[in-house]
Amino acid sequence: MKCRPIIVLVLFFTTITSILMPSKSFASWAYLFVVWDGYTYVVSDEYVTVIDKEIGHVTKYSDMEGTYSGNFSNIYKKGTKYYSIKGISTDEAIAIQEKDGKYKKATREGEYAGNKNEFLEPGSSTIIIGIFFLLLVVAIVFSFVEKKGKK
Numbered sequence: 001m002k003c004r005p006i007i008v009l010v011l012f013f014t015t016i017t018s019i020l021m022p023s024k025s026f027a028s029w030a031y032l033f034v035v036w037d038g039y040t041y042v043v044s045d046e047y048v049t050v051i052d053k054e055i056g057h058v059t060k061y062s063d064m065e066g067t068y069s070g071n072f073s074n075i076y077k078k079g080t081k082y083y084s085i086k087g088i089s090t091d092e093a094i095a096i097q098e099k100d101g102k103y104k105k106a107t108r109e110g111e112y113a114g115n116k117n118e119f120l121e122p123g124s125s126t127i128i129i130g131i132f133f134l135l136l137v138v139a140i141v142f143s144f145v146e147k148k149g150k151k
Contacts, residue, residue, distance in 0.1 A: 011133075011137050011140070012134075012137045012141070031043075032074060032075040033073065033074060033075070033106070033109070034058065034071065034072070034073040034075070034076060034080075034082065034094075034096055034106055035068075035070070035071055035072040035073065035112045036055065036056050036071050036082050036090075036094060037055075037056070037071075037090075038111060038112055039108050039109070039110065039111055039112055040108070040109040040110055040111070040112045041093070041094055041096075041106035041107060041108050041109065042106060042107050042109050043075060043096060043104055043105075043106045044104065044105050044106065044107060045104075046104070046105040047102050047103060047104055047105070048085050048095050048103050048104070048105045049103070050085065050086040050087070051083040051084070051085055051086065051095045051103050052083060052084040052085060052086045053083065053084055054081055054082070054083055055082050055083060055084050055090065055094065056071050056081075056082040057071060057078075057079055057080060057081045057082060058071050058072070058073045058076045058077065058078050058079060058080040058082075059071045059072070059078060060072045060073075060078065061073050061074075061076060061077050061078050062074065067113060072112075076096060080096060080097060081096075081097045082094050082095070082096060082097075083095040083096075083097065083103060085105070090108075091108060092107070092108060093105050093106060093107045093108060094106050094108075
């Protein structure tokens with residue numbers, strides 16, 4: 001019976017550690033992209049010089065796999081601007097402003113899958129599971145304390 005408090009203590013610290021320091025899996029996306037207006041645009045090595053007007057900007061950046069809402073990118077930081085390209089429909093391609101003032105062409109690939117009823121970002125499920133285990137550990141500790149108090 002003396003092992004039980006040690007087991008509870010180990011479970012408690014494991015749970016706390018998993019909540020405070022969740023493991024991160026780095027992205028292994030097949031390509032670099034931006035999302036604009038619900039569509040994925042694959043970033044090419046091609047630069048464009050004739051841009052038209054600003055159409056949006058990156059609202060969420062992450063280099064970790066997952067699904068995100070808004071104008072998400074796995075390469076460009078939050079605030080990076082999107083532009084339409086003169087003579088090319090945004091249904092075909094857009095331009096992304098680089099730090100050096102140049103504009104890279106991004107070609108529309110298709111609808112972004114992350115916009116379909118996704119409400120949890122990576123890490124959220126880890127936190128929910130962590131909270132569940134924390135509550136489980138608390139319940140075990142209280143049950144142990146109650147049993148010890150009845151003796």
